[in-house]
Amino acid sequence: ATETIRVEIGSSHPTQNIWVWAMQNVFQPEVDRILEDNGGNYRINWRESYGGTLFDFGDTRTSLRDGIVDVGMVGTVWEGSDMPLQNVTYYTPFATEDHELLVQIFDELNTEVGALVDSWASQNMVHLSSLITDSYDIYATSQVESLDDLRNMRINAPGSSANWLSGTGATPVDGALTTYYTNIQTGVTEGALSFATGIEPTQVYEVAPELTRVGIGAMYFGSVAVNKDFYEGLPEEVREAFLEAGKETSLRHGEYVTEQMDDALEKMQNQGLNVSELPESEKERWVESLPESIVEDWLDMGGDDAEDLLKAYFDLLREHGEEPLRDWDAIVR
Amino acid sequence: MTDLGLGLTLIALLFVLVIMGLHIAVALMSVAFVGVWLVRDNIDLAFNLMYIAAYNGISNYIFATIPLFVLMGLLVSISNVGRDTFDVAASLLRRISGGLGIATVSANTVFAAVTGVSIASAAVFTKVAVPEMARLGYNKAFAAGTVAGSSVLGMMIPPSLLLIVYGILAEVSIGHMFLAGVLPGLLLAVNFVIMILLLARFAPNLVYNMAEKLKAAHGREAERVMGLGEICVKLVPILLLVALVLGGLYSGFFTPTEAGGVGAFGALVLALARRSLNASRAWQVLWETGSVAVGILILLIAASFYSRMLAMVGMPAEIAMFVQDAGFGPYGFLLIYVIIVLLLGMILDSTSILLIMTPIAVPIAQDFGFHLVHFGIITVIAVEIGLLTPPFGISIYTVKSTLNDPNVSVESIFVGVLPFVAIMLVTLIMVATFPLLTLALI
């Protein structure tokens, strides 16, 4: 006999969004498929609440912790206060531009580094699948040929990305993807730090037609997670299916971001976006100019756990052949 | 009970509680709490969702527009710019039959661009326009009706609290809602003007008290013609304020919240410059700002809890499926929706109607392929008709209580405003038929 299990799944963003797409298009069908292949002992009745019908982006953590949904996307990027460890990438810029690799690395960190596993558990969650952004660059009204061009520029750099400008002489201006267009159009700012898949739908390239590829790096953004109480009440077979489907979700999410990024860049270039590279030497100057306090602030917040995580993260990067432009981990070695 | 059955029961319960006079915020939250508790059989979840609505949901940059625009509207209300605008319009239109009615509509149109609440418009122009119209032989009920009718422009033309509230509830850009309101607002004003011209021409008995008019006609020579210089002096402050707020919004220089802050500040400077603000008055304005703002914000908290409950029950999807299966089609749905809103408008205030209806209707409208900005403007016009319909028509009551004239009964104002209600319906149909009227500017 088949037992039907009701699962509430939801998100603050719609399913076209890069972080949500794989939940509906990979995770759900994959769980269904695995359960079916295992003899169909269980069947999931998915109750979908995508697109913020139950909670907004500010509430992803609490909503999942409190069981408003059973499975959901948690944007740890918005949870700097309660889940500071997860934000390591934002305090260690210029580490890697390979977002597909970053997904794999964070799947490993999230399930093997004790402090991270505990951090999910203390929020009453079990991690399923890591989510990332493609690499950050500068979209601006003029091409950035050298670091000197950045001096005195006003640039939209929300949240912790403002730190990436410290040392360059640029003024970071708060904002969100939705405000960049008008900010730039009205001269409030002259550009924004952002990534292709995020910026393309906002049409910022119309007012900021110069993309300077800097390669500040891909960022770990959050995870698809399952409420821990709910998870522990599931039959063993279903739990296994969730974890396995989570891995597949990670993989396909990474691939999807690549596709979307390539599409976005092509579309924007067709619309007149001009792409140039920041010269290697200037990039080095930028990396050198970043103050050590960026990572120190983050370490202060996370204590020993943060040190362990930082080491583990950079070890994995190098194991996979990446050469971070700045050895942010040197401070704890 | 099925989720659909439960959902419908909860909506019915809400309607009963609200009509019976339970505070609307309390009714919305109580029903939402019970609903979540029952549908998930988990009281903790009800507490959690309630807190999300009561804290996280409200701690939103966009919501800060509400107190700021209220403050701006009240500050301009006490600084006499309404009277100046009316005086200029009256002087320019003095030779036209029905001219003062048109002046009232015109002054309201300009004033609407600096106030976000219709009640402010109604109060200001009752004092300014009705006595003047009565003096020149207008029927007092028609005069009062004109003020009440054209006061709806206050919330049609941006900035507008109703447009903000809809934008928040439907999750569409408030900037877009503001821009979308401009053309329909102007269209409504033009339609009002045409209607007054036609009435003055073909049914002068409705507009004028003929005996008084003849008497007044003899005093005509006394009318003063306003020079260009004086016109400028009177209009420049309000036009500057309009340019600051709408220009800032339209150019993208300000976010709506910033427009509210800068607009309120501009209004403050204006009020100070005109010496219309002493300490006790300033305090009254602030106190009133707080009261109006918190009244709306607490309703928004309650409504967001209620709409999350509906989403949890799966209500909008269920109703949408039902409506589609019933074969209504988009315009059939729209007709039923507008009728329900008009009926609610008889007994409820505008914000409450938006709060109760939008969470149910917007997902359905989206399924039917309506542009949510277009749908929002239709909704706001329909909701605003409720300001003018008995038994509860807040604009009528505002005019009545401000006028404080025992010879003008509430009933007579309701009659006087009827032509305006008719014109609003006509405009509603025009806007519904031509989406471009709302979407052209965004």
Add this chain to the structure above:
Amino acid sequence: MGSTDEELRETIKGGEGIEAGLFRYIPMVFGALGTVWIVFLMFLIVADVVGRNFLNMPITGVAEFAGRSVVAIVYLQLAWAVVSGRLTRAGFVLNLLAERLPRVRCALEILYLLIGATLFALLITASWGQFVDAWVSGQYFGVRGQFTMQTWPFRGLVVLGSALALLACLALVPVNVRRLIEGRADVI
């Protein structure tokens, strides 16, 4: 001189909250704080707009602070909204009852006040734990190294505001009981 001067005075007079007895002064003080906060927010936004556009000196965190300010404004003023009868409601049926069946009208009012009190008690329950958590963990909003602010004062205001609103509901009960006994009800 000011054309809405009288209306403003009217509305404020209509909302003196006399029915709540001496208790009304407490909500009044908090309401005044909420009102001042609105003005402060206005000046802050203007300062940010000017600083960002003309002085190359944006004020970091204004948007986030403005968002939290809404919480502060609402909960500082909530009890006053209750006491002064400014919570929106449909008066249609209530007014009919006030004329025909004043005792029923009074009984309903008492029932509604008790429902309100219960609801605010639920809100206290919902918000207390979150306040304590935020206090203990030092939860903040903003970004380390840029601008941060603790959330507990704002979360605390939810608890405080709900508690005052609960008391406000209860403070309105006695006068309605008196009316019930005397069999007279006011039109709202």
